[in-house]
Amino acid sequence: MYEVRIGKVVVVAKPTAAVVLLPPWARNECAAYCLDHLASHHGRLRARRCVATSRSEEQLDAPTITGPGGRPLPITKRKKKREAARSDERRISKAAKLTLRCLMASLVLTFVANAAVIFAHALTDRRISVPGHLAWWCGDERIVYIAGSIFLYLYVLITLFDRQDTPNVAHILTWSLGLLGEIAILVSSASGKSDLTRLRIQEAADWDLAEHILAILRLAMLSGALLVCSPIAARARVRDRQARAEEACPAEMDEITPLLTRDPMAEANYHSRDSNRRPRANTATSHASQYNGADEFAPTTKEEDAAFYRPEKLQHKNWYEYCRGYKLFFQYLWPSKSRGLKGVIFVCFLLVMGQRVINVLVPYQLGIVADILRDQAGLGVMPWGELLLLLGYKLLQGSSGILGCLRDILWIPVSQHTYRALTTAAFEHVHSLSLEFHLSKKTGEVLSALNKGASVNSFLEQVTFQVGPMLLDLLLAIFFFYNRFGPIYALIVSVVSFYYLYLTVRMAATRADQRRDMVNADREEEAVKNDSVTSYETVKYFNAESFEFGRYQTAIRKFQAAEAKVTWGITIMNMAQSLVFLMGILTAAMVCGFEVSAGTRTVGDWVALMTYLAQLQGPLTFLGVFYRTVQQAMISGERLLELFKIRPTVVDKAGVQPLHHCDGNIKWDAVKFSYDKRRPALQNVSFECKPGTTTAFVGESGGGKSTIFRLMFRYYNCNSGRIEIDGNDVKDVTIDSVRRFIGVVPQETILFNESLMFNLRYANPSATDDEIFEACRLAAIHDRILSFPDGYETNVGDRGVRLSGGEKQRVAIARTILKNPKIIMLDEATSALDGETEQRIQAKLISGNLGQGRTLLIIAHRLSTITHADQIVVLHQGTVVEKGTHLELLAKRGRYASMWEKHCRAELAAEEARAATTKAQRLLRRAKLLPDARKSRKRSVEPHGYGSSPESPAIGTATPDGMITPHTYHGEPVWKFPNDNGSSISTLRNTPDVNGELLFSQQAIRQRFGKRQ
Known part of the structure; x- marks a missing residue:
């Protein structure tokens, strides 16, 4: 048996078997290298921690976290510095990016030239006539292909200017699919299986040649774009592989915790105590620290603000992350224990689907009515049935229609349940947290995070009954236009919807920082106002009204300046949105009008088309507004989730029993x-x-x-x-x-x-x-x-x-x-x-x-x-x-005795001050500068709890039970303390012992401590 160490990878090998022990951070390349190396020398391998069974570093950084009720919570993802560094390495040179932009611009121009060729052919050749397609002799598919490609590659070109991380996988995939499609179209056309212009005349071959040339140019441009990206992607893969190998197999060995452990918590915590790295905030603690509430291995660096605090800068996230965040609230909001509420949700879902159907039927029925009225004009016949059916559809349509009102009524108990479940869970969770959290918290931020339950609840309703149905409306609109009017109209709706939303997203993103400045200015204005009002007495004490007025006006001006920038941005965005939608309506109206004039469409079709497009403006406008609020809504939800992730540092151990009886020992x-x-x-x-x-x-x-x-x-x-x-x-x-x-x-x-x-x-x-x-x-x-x-x-x-x-x-x-x-x-x-x-x-x-x-x-x-x-x-x-006891500690003449002496000095000084005050008041009364006090009035009780009386201006006496009462001895005020052994305090000159109690006069105290000057 022999042992091999490759960095932190420990390999224990036998003549017939090998056991590979890899730490949790080991990367796939290092593991594969070890396994391949051993496989070449041994017949059998047994992997203790292999690539297939190893967990990702993200999982190791933050183990499973549970929220209120034991529900799992997502891992807090934090950007790693090495990922940012790799992102910087992937950025291509300016020359390469300029080349790609030129290629994409040229590619768009080839499609524009393609459209110009078709238009020129239509103008120069009057013999063109295709049965059933009088208006579009080249075919709807050809029009959709050319127009759709123009807008597609125009968007790709925009992203090359708009985004810094381009080109990325999406660009390469788009260019690859585009190249394959162009090859297929060119081969099909050249082989004669497809006629580009759908003509049956010989002269069309010259126009086809021009389009073939343009297709060949497109192939060259797409191929050039892929060639430019290929070496960049290859270098990025090599750098990533090298970086992962360096991280997986570091040169130095720094063993802090044992490699072999049966404790899953310690296993997950293996890499969190590297002295060369900052400890990770989300790493699971050991069992001891989990129950102690004070982690001996806690980081000593400056603490960052809690994740649930209001972010100073709005985060930029994609739609997937938003949907993922929305999904996480489902486990708290879904009424899993109430069948009645589940049934209500199902009925509301059916009503929402019914509203979508009504939205399609209204313009369709309106077109039918328009055709009937046109055909029966002058005949004196009213289409009562069709009109009543249209009226019924209108009564059911919209949020204020019968279906919408019924859904709102049915949703009330569901909405109340979701709000109650989320807010109470957050409230109970905050109360369950330990004192450590409450001592270091920012109360305003905690309350703000707690209030996000209402925001999350309203966001849920918006997504469920507004965003989701409106996205469904757009999909249904595209499907309806494709089946009812043809692919050209479906393309118009798709392009308008896409560019409307893209424009909204991009312009809203550019205004995010301005919106953040406005929100911060608003918060500052509220803070100034709140501080000034709550500090009303302080303002009056220093006659600072003018200063406060000026400070508040300055805060207002700052807010208004930021608000003006946001208002300008919103106005410009609304103008751009209206322009895009107006261009789409104008294009659809012109195309449909041309077909009506050519006899291929009816007036009812034109009316139905315009009505449906007008209905689409509502969803598009709402989605534009919704995107401006979805980011803040999701941040609010994330703040609430981050608050849920904070765990109490002091919790009951598993299986502990309550303390049933207590004697007080x-x-x-x-x-x-x-x-x-x-x-x-x-x-x-x-x-x-x-x-x-x-x-x-x-x-x-x-x-x-x-x-x-x-x-x-x-x-x-x-x-x-x-x-x-x-x-x-x-x-x-x-x-x-x-x-x-x-x-x-x-x-x-x-x-x-x-x-x-x-x-x-x-x-x-x-x-x-x-x-x-x-x-x-x-x-x-x-x-x-x-x-x-x-x-x-x-x-x-x-x-x-x-x-x-x-x-x-x-x-x-x-x-x-x-x-x-x-x-x-x-x-x-x-x-x-x-x-x-x-x-x-x-x-x-x-x-x-x-x-x-x-x-x-x-x-x-x-x-x-x-x-x-x-x-x-x-x-x-x-x-x-x-x-010890009071007298025992005084006898020791230690720290307590020193504290007692200081206490006596303070009391002596206080007594002298009281005596001086009394004397001054007596002199003032004699001089008739003060009115005579009533003789029956007792002297007010002095601070520090020591009472006195005119008859005995004593500092006080301590009775055996420890209480302080006035006392005199032979006409002299004294302190009297219990005396257990007769020699407890020998440092002070004492008066005679009376009744087993040791007495100390003021004269003795002054001699011991000195008189206050």
Whole structure:
């Protein structure tokens, strides 16, 4: 046995067999080379990954993605740089392209000369007469061949000027088929089996000779075009083959992941971690990162905007891509579970087909009526039957006819179903996404993408009942004209329809950038208007009305300038469209009029022809307008699909069970977590919270306190370590069950723009009014709510702006009480409350029924509010540096003691400031500059939650339960803290111990910390 390595291709060969192990990126050429090489030395081959079974690179870049409901979603295709480079290599030289243009122009001129020969022959030879074809002695087929070829090769010539990627496969195929057709026509004519002019006179041979010469010239031109393209195509194939071989067999070996693996996810992810390449965004993650919500191998490059964001530049796509995008919505919109709606759709389809038939019958019947009226002119006979039949057809015709109205009525439940299915799926999907998405999202773009459900629904109806039927109308028109009037009229309709649509597509594409500028200017105008109106108070504060008026007028002028360019472009396009259609109607009217004058057509035929052509103007005009909107509609749909492709980073593992019971025991064991692998957020965090205890987290901002709460609530999963609730790893139970046992009071409370009762009952929809009132009493908000004019039915405004910060926090506390969780997390939950209210709520949380039997986790910056905690965890840069009770941490004289000293200094400065303010006010009152305050009025509660009284200007005292209350000792204000061992704080000069409590006077604090200057 021996092993051969060809680049990254590992070949293990035996004397009688060989196993070829190819990585997923291996190209066909490399695989074929290995197999051929081994086949020449061994009799049997077994391919572990061969060309037939290998997946395309596109599939490897982005594995199967599912959307809401598990429905498969398409792969996001991204242009690769090498494809752009190859496209540049395929571009031919200017000389070659000029040669092709000259050849195509000459080819068009040969057909024009062919038509001139026929016309000259008709003018010079008066003996021409073909029975049944008086008007077209050369035959309809000959006219269609020459006229159709002129317009066909004229379009090919236009594409050589209009497109940069020409010539392409379509050009080569057209020239090849054209060459074969010209050869067949020339051979048939030369052999005498086909008479070009369909004449039976000898003199026609001279005119045939001229046409033979023109045919030979066409053969030479088509052959020359193929010869010019052949070496270009050959060089392109060689370059492509070399490029693929270089990519398939690189010179250096860079093994990062094992080649042999049984994990399909790892197999699909094989090439996504090449250190020399940028990681692909759509590559499937491993199982670990899929459930952790934080990928250690995430790219470190600058993040691009999400795919569902509004594109700054409109994308140029072909019709196939549009149809493919339309097909993808079918799985969300088709009422697969409703037989009734399926039946309605079938009936609507029959009505649409009936409308198409009526569109054909109306002009046909009108022609019959015209012929009858002409034949019976002056006889006094009215064709009542034919007229009534025409009237019946007209009543059924059109979107406002009976069939159209009936279809609209029947389609209402289907339309509502499609809109409901798509919008609710998008809404539910956004709510299922993880916190990582919601923290980094652009809210406006997300809402805009969600609103695209209505756009997709209307687009579906347009395609189903307008675009599809109108395209069918065009096909039926061509078929009808061919059978009713002949191939010449079918050619006229085909040419007019094609060039009308081509002109619309090309001119609309050239106006795409102008339209983008107009849309962006409109968005900017709306943004300026919205910002100015929402910032009304700021504008008034700085007297900036004139500036805002000018800024808005500038935005309007910018929008109007862009709008004028778009309007000019649309006007020019409409003129061009009308000109093309008018030329088609004029040509058909002249040809049919000539035949009527020659006696081969009737007046009724001419009336039917004009009526049908007039009916075709509607579909053509709509298709022109529709193309201008289809691009934006499909982009809207793609934005919605891209939003569907975003997957939540934290999901339940397969087969996990819910957490049925919770006592509140929390344990963290060596937890590590990082939002970005370059900067860890938590490192080896370990602590344990017993049921019914209080744990406080303190530290500087960015130390990891909020991250602990987020991991606790399963917004993220840790990268390593374990987070347990009652001995269960939170990853091994469902996310929903964990969150049901946890109540969170955030620092910034967001309320719905509804009544207070709605926001309170949101936590527990089954709660009674009495339970809600009791919860509000416990949160000290009940009396305040009753003071509102509307009481509990008071609307709180957008995000709760009509309530103060303290009122919103108390509402949040009341909601948490109604949820009745076993674990309560308070994130600066009382930071906006006044001191008196905070003390009341703290007392209820500590010794009252709010905290009884519950595990409390508290984040606090005011250290005085957590001195009662059973455990204080000090965090610094994501690491637990200290852990213990308040007195234990003070005794350690570490980071917590330093924070406490700073806190004391701040409180001392605040007290001195309050004393100075009181003294100043007293002096002002003595000078009669201020009115006397009522003696019964109590001093207002100070910030930071510390109350005081005139009798005791103390900083405050800490009772054994941790609450701050005024206290004096021998007439001197002091702080009083619980003393467990009598020596917890020996750095401060203390006053005598009284009743087992250690007292600290302001004099001792000033001596320790110094007096504020």
